[in-house]
Amino acid sequence: MNTHRIIGKRLPRIDSKDKVTGKALYTDDMSLPGMLCGLILRSPLPHAKIIRIDRSKALNVSGVKAIVTAEDTPKIKFGIISRSAKYMDEYPLAVDKVRFIGEEVAAVAATDADAAMEALDLIEVQYEELPAVFDPEEAQNPAAPQLHDHAPLNISREYHIKKGDPAVAFNQCALVREDTFTTQSAIHAYMEPRVALACWGKGGALTVYTSTQTPYYVQQHLGRTLDINPDNIRVIKPHVGGGFGGKSDGLSAVEFCAALLARHADRPVKIVCSRDEEFAAARRKHPVAITMKTGVNKNGIIVARQCKAVLDGGAYCSLGPLTTILMGTFQTLPFGFEHYQYDGYRIYTNKPPCGAMRGHGGPQVHFAQDIQLDMIAEALGLDPVEMAMKNGLQTGDQSAAGFKIVSSGFQECLQTVSAKAGWKQNRKSKNKPCGPKAYGIGLGCGGFPSGAGFYFNKTTSAHSSVIIKAGEGGGLNVLTGASDIGQGSDSVICQIVAEVLGLPLEDIHLTSADTQLTPPDMGTYSSRVTVAAGNAALNASKAARDEIFRIAADHLEANPDDLVANDRRIYVDGSPDRFISFADAVNQFQKKNDGSPLLVKGSYNSPDPLSPTYSFGAYICEVEVDLRTGEFKILRFSVAHDCGQPLNPMSVEGQIEGCIGMGMGYAIQEQLDFEDGQTLNPSFMGYSLPLANQMPEINITHIVTEDPHGPFGAKETGEGSLDPAAPAICNAIYNATGVRILDLPVTAEKILKGLKKKESQDGKSTDRADRKR
Amino acid sequence: MENRLIELTVNGEIREVAVKANDTLLEVLREKLDLIGTKEACSMGECGACTVLIDHKPVLSCLTLAVDATGKEIITIEGVSSPKGLDAVQESFVNKGAVQCGFCTPGIVLTAKDLLSRNPNPSDEQIREAISGNLCRCTGYTKIVEAIQAAAEGGAGK
Numbered sequence: 001m002n003t004h005r006i007i008g009k010r011l012p013r014i015d016s017k018d019k020v021t022g023k024a025l026y027t028d029d030m031s032l033p034g035m036l037c038g039l040i041l042r043s044p045l046p047h048a049k050i051i052r053i054d055r056s057k058a059l060n061v062s063g064v065k066a067i068v069t070a071e072d073t074p075k076i077k078f079g080i081i082s083r084s085a086k087y088m089d090e091y092p093l094a095v096d097k098v099r100f101i102g103e104e105v106a107a108v109a110a111t112d113a114d115a116a117m118e119a120l121d122l123i124e125v126q127y128e129e130l131p132a133v134f135d136p137e138e139a140q141n142p143a144a145p146q147l148h149d150h151a152p153l154n155i156s157r158e159y160h161i162k163k164g165d166p167a168v169a170f171n172q173c174a175l176v177r178e179d180t181f182t183t184q185s186a187i188h189a190y191m192e193p194r195v196a197l198a199c200w201g202k203g204g205a206l207t208v209y210t211s212t213q214t215p216y217y218v219q220q221h222l223g224r225t226l227d228i229n230p231d232n233i234r235v236i237k238p239h240v241g242g243g244f245g246g247k248s249d250g251l252s253a254v255e256f257c258a259a260l261l262a263r264h265a266d267r268p269v270k271i272v273c274s275r276d277e278e279f280a281a282a283r284r285k286h287p288v289a290i291t292m293k294t295g296v297n298k299n300g301i302i303v304a305r306q307c308k309a310v311l312d313g314g315a316y317c318s319l320g321p322l323t324t325i326l327m328g329t330f331q332t333l334p335f336g337f338e339h340y341q342y343d344g345y346r347i348y349t350n351k352p353p354c355g356a357m358r359g360h361g362g363p364q365v366h367f368a369q370d371i372q373l374d375m376i377a378e379a380l381g382l383d384p385v386e387m388a389m390k391n392g393l394q395t396g397d398q399s400a401a402g403f404k405i406v407s408s409g410f411q412e413c414l415q416t417v418s419a420k421a422g423w424k425q426n427r428k429s430k431n432k433p434c435g436p437k438a439y440g441i442g443l444g445c446g447g448f449p450s451g452a453g454f455y456f457n458k459t460t461s462a463h464s465s466v467i468i469k470a471g472e473g474g475g476l477n478v479l480t481g482a483s484d485i486g487q488g489s490d491s492v493i494c495q496i497v498a499e500v501l502g503l504p505l506e507d508i509h510l511t512s513a514d515t516q517l518t519p520p521d522m523g524t525y526s527s528r529v530t531v532a533a534g535n536a537a538l539n540a541s542k543a544a545r546d547e548i549f550r551i552a553a554d555h556l557e558a559n560p561d562d563l564v565a566n567d568r569r570i571y572v573d574g575s576p577d578r579f580i581s582f583a584d585a586v587n588q589f590q591k592k593n594d595g596s597p598l599l600v601k602g603s604y605n606s607p608d609p610l611s612p613t614y615s616f617g618a619y620i621c622e623v624e625v626d627l628r629t630g631e632f633k634i635l636r637f638s639v640a641h642d643c644g645q646p647l648n649p650m651s652v653e654g655q656i657e658g659c660i661g662m663g664m665g666y667a668i669q670e671q672l673d674f675e676d677g678q679t680l681n682p683s684f685m686g687y688s689l690p691l692a693n694q695m696p697e698i699n700i701t702h703i704v705t706e707d708p709h710g711p712f713g714a715k716e717t718g719e720g721s722l723d724p725a726a727p728a729i730c731n732a733i734y735n736a737t738g739v740r741i742l743d744l745p746v747t748a749e750k751i752l753k754g755l756k757k758k759e760s761q762d763g764k765s766t767d768r769a770d771r772k773r
Numbered sequence: 774m775e776n777r778l779i780e781l782t783v784n785g786e787i788r789e790v791a792v793k794a795n796d797t798l799l800e801v802l803r804e805k806l807d808l809i810g811t812k813e814a815c816s817m818g819e820c821g822a823c824t825v826l827i828d829h830k831p832v833l834s835c836l837t838l839a840v841d842a843t844g845k846e847i848i849t850i851e852g853v854s855s856p857k858g859l860d861a862v863q864e865s866f867v868n869k870g871a872v873q874c875g876f877c878t879p880g881i882v883l884t885a886k887d888l889l890s891r892n893p894n895p896s897d898e899q900i901r902e903a904i905s906g907n908l909c910r911c912t913g914y915t916k917i918v919e920a921i922q923a924a925a926e927g928g929a930g931k
Contacts, residue, residue, distance in 0.1 A: 012867045019875030020863040020882055022810015022850035029809035114774075191814045191822060191876035191910055241812075241876030242910050275815040486874025486911050650870035654912055658873065661913030684819040684908060692914040693901040 005566070006499045007712050010650040013491040014505065015239070015484070024239045027195040027209045028272050035197070036065055036109040038261050038271035039116040040253060041123055042281055043098035043105050046350035046677030047132035047145060050096055050125060053106060058122040063115030066264035067123065069106045070095040073260065074227040079317045080217060080250035080355075082224075082457040086150055087157075090316040090353075092225050092256035098127070099147050099315035100352050101677050102281025107257035109269045134677055136289075136312040136347035147315060147348040154348040156313045157321035161328045163400050164339035166295075169304035173295030177376055180291045181368040182743040185312075185672040186665075187284040188357055189689055192241020193275060194282065198258035199268035206262075207234045210255050213243040213485050214523030217250035219515045220457055225256055237513035240485040244662070245356035246283050247485065248525040249318055250456070279682035284672065285357035286311040286323050286346075290368045292331075300380050300387040302373075304339035305400070307331060309365070311346040311354070318355030320346050322456075326361035330723075331369050332399035333447030334410045334616050335391040340400035350677045356525060358659070359722040362448060363666060367744060370444050370727030374734065383427070384443045384731070385418045388618070393447065403449065403610055407715070409642030409703040410447065410616035416701050421620040421638035427735070436628045440736025444619045444728030448720025449611030450710065451528025462603035463528070464536040465519035468497065468544045470598040472590070474568060474583030475507045476544070481521025482533035483513040487718050488651040489529040493537045495647060496711055500541035501548070502565030503582060519601070527716035530647065531612055532604050534711035539602025547598055551585045612709040615720040617641040619660075621728035625736040630752030632733060634664060634696040637725075641700065644707035644715035653700050655717040660698055663725020665690045668746050779843050783808065784852030792839045799823045799834040802849060810850035810879045814908075821907030824880035825849050831887045850879035853886065861929035862886055862921070871920035873911035881907045885921045889930030897922065 018024040055067040070093045079088035094105050106123050110116035131145040138144055139154040147154055170176050196210040206228070212218050215235040223230030240247065254271050262269040273282070293306040309327045313320045328342035359366075373391075377384040392410040393399055418424070426441045455463070467479040478497055484490040494508040511517055521533060549560040552570035556563075556578055564573045571579035580588075589598045606612045619639050625632040637660050646652040669688045673680040681687055707713045726744065734740050739754030776791040783806060790805050799816075802808040802825070811834055814822035818836040825834045826848040853860045859867065862885050872878050881904055888895055888903040895903065900921045901914070909917060924930075 010870070012870065013872060015875070016867040016870075016872040017859065017863075019872045019878050020850075020859065020866045021854045022808075022879045024875055025809070026812075026876065028813065029803075189910055191820065191874065191908065192812075193814065239875065241814075242874040244910070272813075275817065275819075486876075488873065650916075654870050654873055654916055657913035657915040658911045659913070662910070683817060684815055685817075689908050689910065690913075691905040691908070692918065693898070693905040695901070695914050698913065698915055 004499055006495045006505065007647055008645060009648065011495065011505070011648055013488050013651065014494050015490060026192055026239045026241055027197055027211045030197055030209055030238065032197065032199055032268035035268040035270055036111060036265055037113045037116050038107055038109045038258055038269045039120050040104050040257055040271065041106040041120050043094065043101060043103040045098060045127055045129055046101050047130040048098050048127035049130060050094060050098065050105065051128055052126040054124040057124065058108065058119040061115050061119040061122060063111040064108060064119045065111065065267060066109045066261045067106060067119065068257065068260045068264055069093060072264065076225050076227060078221045078225050078251055080319055080456050081317065081321055087317045087321050089148055092251065092253045100350055102352055104253040104257065107261055109261040109265045132350035132677055134349050134351060134674065136310050136349055139347045139349050147350065151348055155345055156317055156348045157324045157346040159324045159328060159344045161340060161342040161401060166304040166306045166339040166341045169339035170295045173303050174298035175376060175379055176293065176295040177372055178291065178293040179372055179742060180289065181371070182289050183287055183364045183367060184744050185284055185287045186357065186670050187279060187282070187672055187687065188244040188246030189687060190242030190244055190246055193273040193278050194247060194252055194254045195270065195272040196255040196258040197268060197270040198262040200263055205232050205234065206259055207236065208255055208259055209236045209238055211240050211247060212237055213248040213483050213525055214250055215483060215513045215515055216481055216520045216523060218255055221251035222255060222259060225251065226259060234516040237483050243485040243524065244358040245360060245525065248356055248523065249283060275684065276682045279687060280679040281352050283318055283353060283355040286313065286320065286354040288312065288327065288364045290365060292368045292372055294372055294376065296376055300377065300382045300390060302335055302337040302391050305337050306341045309344045311344065313346040313348055314351045314353035315348060316353040318353040320354055323356065323361045327365050329401035330362040331365040332401040333403060333614060334393055334445050336393050336397055337400050351674060358662060359719045362719065362723045363663065363726060366446060366723040367726045370724065371730055371742065374442065374731045385414055385423055388443065388445050389414050403614060404608060406613050406709060407644060407705045407707040408616055409705040412703045413616055413618040413640035413642055416703060417618045417620050417638050417640035420699060420701060423620060426622065436626055438625050438627055438736040440625065440732040440734065441620060441622045442728050442731025442735050444621065444724030444731065446617045446720050446723035448527060448615050448716055448723065450531040450613045450615060450716035451606060451611055452526040453606030453609040453611055455522055461520035463605050464521045464532040465601060465603040466533065466536040466540040467519055467599065467601045468540045470544065470586040472583065472587055474581065474586055475509060476501070476503065478508055478510045479518045480510065480512045480533055480537065481518045482529050483524040485524050487524065487655065488648070489524065489533060491651065492530055492647050493533060496534055496537045497541045500538065500545055503568060527719040530714050530716060531710050532606065534714060535604035536602050538711040539604060540600055543600035543602055544598065547589060547600060548582065548585045551588045552580050555580045555588065613707050613715050615641065615643050615715040615717060617720055617724055619724040619728045621732045623729065623732040623736055625733060625751065627737065627755060630748035630755060632748065632751065634729060636697045636699070639698065639700045640703050641717060641721055642703040642705050643717040644705050644710045645713035646702050647712060647714045649702055652702065652717045656700055656721045657698050659721035660725050661690050661695060663722045664729065667726035667729045667744060671745055779840055781839065781842055781847060782845065783847045784849060794840060796839045797835055798837040798839045798842050801839040802834060808849045808851050812876050812879060814876060821880045821884065822877050824883050824907065826883055826887060829887065829890065831884045850882060853882060861927055862889065862924045865920040865924035865927065869916050869920035869923055871912065871916040877907055877909040881909065881917060889925055893930030894925055
């Protein structure tokens, strides 16, 4: 039972009043005296040598204060994964060569946008076009153009896992399936475009306000690429309008160009990306071709898995080398198997670089896995829910990729969601069309790490740290490096501190993500913030409580172990009238310590290099398909998610609902189209995000588990909840129509084609891929 | 291009401002009147983040020329709350957890206010239809719809 005052409660977020009134400041809302408008010149060619850049005409435009190219930089490469030199394959401004349409070539700062735009048009770049390659299969041909000298056959990263002997194990399986799945190019489409505002002090210190998920990495990589000590750089993250992995690359050319222009112009410079730039040149999700082979015994227990993934990486690494690994490891959740082989290849192509996007490799492989398991269940005459129950990882298990499960509510998720969605009854109505419309119901399953256990760079910093400073009035200043980008970490950190110290939320004053004030933090990625920064906040709060209880124990002549903190008071448990106020205790502390403030800190490092713990979830989707047209409607999503103890159930639901929105968009409509490396649909309208009137009913049940690692037993929600969405939809559509869609997105056209094919094959034997042994 | 002085009535105040003929209302609100609560997310009329009310109707300020807004009553998100507190729709967004990153929020709050002023008791479907021109990438819209419904039930539109 939840006996907490603040933890586990449906509380409004601490920043929501500022956000509903328009008071919350995002980077583009800030301006500084003398500020210039910056714009970036991008490559119009997918692959070319830069012969010459002439800025003389552009410099003559009235109002232009600076123009920079690579010649104005130290020409130092960067890459978020800086543990290995080969993953640092990108210059923040192109040096000698461009490798995708949209690559940053030069930047202009002017007194207004019109002048900057005019100057941009007048910069003359002479290119020598090179042959380009856009398809990852073609790119691996020895005759294909090679993008980078260090990468023969354009292999950006390969990663292999081998456990047991799948080849032998397949021979002992009752059923083996091999299928190929493909996924499309998708993009974050956060509402706030990337933006950075940079200014230099006369002493050589740089301040950058930026819309980022990872201010600490921005500081490090800006230092590296500008060749200055990162400690001279202050990176401040104001409110951020969403990221979803698209602002987690450690550095973007936007920040770099703003800083460089500001130095050259000796004035503050702000660069805001246009929506066109965001769709055409920003990071995006990896399209991937997945060949998955899974073998099961006659009871449907998964015995062996072999998987090859070919990732279309685009022109540079970004976070892709990690995506290549994660596609191998994430598919070992939430099901266990003994024998496993994974071969992942990330291939360079002349397209915008692909990096992390919410779920980071998970949505692609879970799409493949859950559809294949649905096929296997059907072939064996098993119920997919029952098969998932048998194969699901439980507390104490270890996944084929080595994920150690310290708490699993997966089976409970399955039981709950199938009961709530009426799975058994509704499943029976499969393929019984009422009129021209057929109803279908399908399952998707997920499991996800609650945070990575390592930094991408070499550092001695803890993964997360929190500092607490008490004020004389009994309020607390809390400093955290954690980056709230809309997911609500600021609120959760305040809830944790308030809970431990017996204070109301309004007494907690948070400063987050300012590298000069707040301690280092890895940032917002990998679903890590609640567990890592939450634990750091918990540790700091406990340290503060120890100090306060010591003072209170003296004052009350009691044992510190007998004290409780509640309602701005410290008192002996059971005797609330024998108390000292929190504020008095703080002031007594200061008196005893020559006026020094009560200042404590807490840190957290993941105990496991893979992740401290894992979330689980099961989704059931119900659809209705028009058999005449292939058009379909998603009727309902029923969800059960195990995020341990939800620290704020309203926030957790918001994450799940957002994941379903994004997962649904990914499954049925979102797609970036390319022609010769050019993005053809660089707009919201062209790309097609889900709208309010498209979203189905969503019913969520929290499956509460007691996780030993998470703060108050909490685990992640923000990414794992995305994975089951697409396969649940696809499995429901199959259930309705008998049409399997193995290439995303699912469209009415593909379903109709499948229906026609099925009609023409009716009566003939199906499923030649099945191999009974 | 030349600047010329125009008068805009914003949140009940007459503001004199120098604008170019091609300045959008969004640019003028944000850059010249410091009303940064109106957000710019696409500049092409596709996302609804820049929604303001002009003569009580929701309008995309990125597609509206500032000079065309003279003589009309413009309400931005800054004009919705009062020093005393939040408006009922805003309060409902806060209490129902309808705000995540918050970038779409001002536009949706204004769209919702227009809906409730026309239809104090909208159905779920009518709410979804009304805000279908406002993109949100964080919430899946569920809690936004709930917040508008709750505001209506609390009499926000009456």
